[in-house]
Amino acid sequence: MTAAPLHSAFRSSASEAWASGAGLLLPLGFFAGTATMVPFTLGSEAELLSRVGPGILWLALALSSMVTLERVFQADLQDGALDLWLQDAGSISLIAAIKTLTHWLVSGFPLVLLTPLIGFMLGVPSEKMVPAMLGYAMGGLVFFLWGGVAAALSASVSRAGLLIALIALPLYVPALIFGVQMVESGIDSPSFLFLSACTLFALGVAPAAMGAALRLAAE
């Protein structure tokens, strides 16, 4: 298989992500909105906010990944595009991986860029900002990949949002644990290596799982 199908899959899912809803703005607004709610619910003491700030951002990232993934494969199944992808044998895992990675790039990665602003608002110490951004980038990748598996598994379910959450949230936990610890203890800690391991494991396993789930969904 050449790179041309993967390139076209990237282009089409980027324009699809853009066309469905407000594209970039929707998850960004969700992320920023959730983070802004925090001082109202927990009180505005600076010390408390700077302590819980990074954790709150992890939660917002996990939730916003699921908001964007609900329709990724469901739309393909309903409009018949999945059948067309399945015709060209063997490539569906790669195509599915490209689709989820595109969604991460369009709606996950911008959250990383927004982190300094929201982190500053919550009073997260500046030395924690770089580990936090790195953690959100890698953790976000894990979230989107496992979220993609959940979305592929529930592609034929009409109201898939809750099911995706049920399937994907337990898979988010390891990355969440190591990610939060990494923000606390810095890049040169074992947690960084464990988070990297989580990311690599998801990159290796999730595409095959998505491919198998999509074949099943098309039956």
Add this chain to the structure above:
Amino acid sequence: MSKTRLLHGQGLGAVRGERVLFRDVSVSAHSGELILLRGANGSGKTTLLRQLAGLSETQAGTIERAGLHHWIGHTNGLKAHETPRSHLRHWAKVWGSKRDVGAILKGIGLARPANVPCRMLSAGQKRRTALARLALDDRKLWLLDEPFNALDTDGQELLAQRIEAHRAAGGAVIAALHGASPIEADIEVAL
């Protein structure tokens, strides 16, 4: 003209829940042939076609394929935001086709709505867009599920001509059809 075998399905069967949809069906497509799958609603025409296309597991029997085929399902495979032009360009890239998309659109009567998003097209225009994919890449075997659905008289004639031309060029077509057929079939498989 020598007849090469493009697809051979032997002893195929399908079960839905506790009901046997069909059993021991054999379909064999040679170049130049048009095979129609006939049967009432719910008799399993689409299921059989999906099995032949490799989209559904066969529950009995074996299928041998000689190469790639074109698939036109009862869904068109179009996204709401795509235009006929962007849809064809996309699949031309995926399949590595260098064909002129503009000429293909003109040939199938979509020159005017070529840049209109699919959510604003009529059912027949969407069907024509899907059928235009057949011209993107030369594939010997076409698998068509209710291809004449939603097409107007012009469109039906055009598709019938395309199918005849494809057969004359050594291709084969397997189509599921429930209504009267505008084209003469070589073989009818009744389900």
